[in-house]
Amino acid sequence: MRITFYGAAGSVTGSMHLVEFDGRRILLDCGLHQGHRSESDALNRDPGLDAASVDSIVLSHAHIDHSGSIPAFVRRGFAGSIHSTSATRDLCALMLADSARIQEGDLQFLNKKRRARNEPELEPVYTPADAAKAMQFFHTSPYYSTVEVSPGITARFIEAGHILGSAQIELTLTRGGRRTVLLYSGDLGRPAMPILKDPDLGASRPDILLMESTYGARRHESGGDAVKKLRNTIRETAANDGRVIIPAFSVGRTQEILYYLRLLRANGSVPRVPVFVDSPMALDATSIFRLHPECFDEEALEAVQGGESPFSFDGLHFLQSVAESRALNDMKGPSVVISASGMCEHGRILHHLRHGVTNPANTILIVGFMARNTLGRAIADGAGTVKIFGEKRDMKASVVTIDGFSAHADSEGLFEYASTAGASASRIVLVHGEEEQSGALSERLGGAGFACTVPSRTETLVVDAGD
Ligand SMILES: [Zn+2]
Ligand SMILES: [Zn+2]
Structure with a gap:
């Protein structure tokens, strides 16, 4: 051979x-x-x-x-x-x-x-x-x-x-x-x-x-520590009336975050602020997850067998059109926005960051690997200003990195x-x-x-x- x-x-x-x-x-x-x-x-x-x-x-x-x-x-x-x-x-x-x-x-x-x-x-x-x-x-x-x-x-x-x-x-x-x-x-x-x-x-x-x-x-931090960080970030940002912006790949990481958000909301660990998934592919990807319970572990399977979807809850919105995505920019009050691409190189996340990074009440939550020379890496590394669509923006939002979701x-x-x-x-x-x-x-x-x-x-x- x-x-x-x-x-x-x-x-x-x-x-x-x-x-x-x-x-x-x-x-x-x-x-x-x-x-x-x-x-x-x-x-x-x-x-x-x-x-x-x-x-x-x-x-x-x-x-x-x-x-x-x-x-x-x-x-x-x-x-x-x-x-x-x-x-x-x-x-x-x-x-x-x-x-x-x-x-x-x-x-x-x-x-x-x-x-x-x-x-x-x-x-x-x-x-x-x-x-x-x-x-x-x-x-x-x-x-x-x-x-x-x-x-x-x-x-x-x-x-x-x-x-x-x-x-x-x-x-x-x-x-x-x-x-x-x-x-x-x-x-x-x-x-x-x-x-x-x-x-x-x-x-x-x-x-x-x-x-x-x-x-x-x-070595990675443990999954339990990662969930605690997610919980604290949402609590603190919501208390400041801010938005948590999460760049995430539409397949895998988005569903994982939704899974944890559902559990944290169900047991009252986080306030029930609206959650928006703004990646056109995420809705299709989430449907594919639902089609394959044979891949689930016991907890996810229990949720499905109990008639629940492991990825949905009241207050969750999947945005499809560009108009819906834009409308989010004018929305006031605390919220969570999950959007692709995961490394902030292209896609709708760029618009959310452009509007979101200059507000000190907001938090950019990094939940995945950011390769060198990407906007995601610059944000994760604590850059004071970043360039989005060729425009310089001052980074006033907080940045939190969680690597335990790897x-x-x-x-x-x-x-x-x-x-x-x-x-x-x-x-x-x-x-x-x-x-x-x-x-x-x-x-x-x-x-x-x-x-x-x-x-x-x-x-x-x-x-x-x-x-
Ligand atoms: Zn892989
Ligand atoms: Zn690989």
Whole structure:
């Protein structure tokens, strides 16, 4: 067996790992590279892999950095099967279409600049039509059932507890009575987080473990502390007659915040101020969550079985039109506004920040990871002034950061996963992490007696598996 790492090797985006066995080519994830624009764009256009030569894609979860290149592969001739859980398929229908629209918008802007410089226009990496076409290649399987993805190769999805539908992928490669098991973590979640089941560490006995290492060197605050901070922020801001503005991704973090708000309001921990979700995709995403109770943990399931939605309560409003979104600017009195994008780079959140940051009664609540060079990062880092739509705004609102809502295992969670799920493995391969994070985890695992590899992009690992 050969494994070649086409993305998320020494970095966190563009997850794409090619497994070659007995003449078959299976791709674990097919993600989009994000960040550093020109470099990512080049890799998204040409990852160095012939799309038509891939037999099947097995997908760990719907996040764009894991699924976002699927339409590009379809555009370039991929016609095999795409295997995933059904919740991942449903989220992909929404997210790949959204990604195609964002790319079209970015490209229009880029081509305008290129025309001005007399440079040839660029083709889109993919279009909404490619995203729609990709959906026909999906085959879904329930968690823990075995599906043949190519002759001699079966896959099994194991709970990863990261986002709705997320799975670890166990590949079993069989030839001449000899079996080799490869376990791929995908992105690994944290135990005791709301809505989703906990990551399952004991379902597989792999020979090789391929795992993420996003937070290989970092500890998170606990989920309980995060909820307390959320409660206090809403209480204090409402007492000042202010607005809590929460930048959040429409899929995952928005539903998690709604879940906690429902509980905090139900037990009287926070005042019942109006809550607005202002992200057009959030309503669709929330409906998809409701369609997949098979992914819920016991508490969320109990709520559903008791006839409640885990994500709705009196005083919650989903805004759809731009007019509704604008009307919010003139609304007086305390409120909570949850809006995308999560890193404040584009979308409706920018309008809420433009109106909200100069009011000292308001609070900007940061609940997710903010990459370097984003407006979200500048706000989180305590910048005195920020630029929004080219205009300088003084930051007078308070800023509170909560990192306890992270959907990723921290350094302790990853170490526990490696030493439990990877106990049978002769080698642990670390992907999906920046150098210092993967390096720290590799060192710690090495110290505990594990053989660890941190591959770089396009490196090939040859594993003896009888082929
Ligand atoms: Zn993810
Ligand atoms: Zn990821």
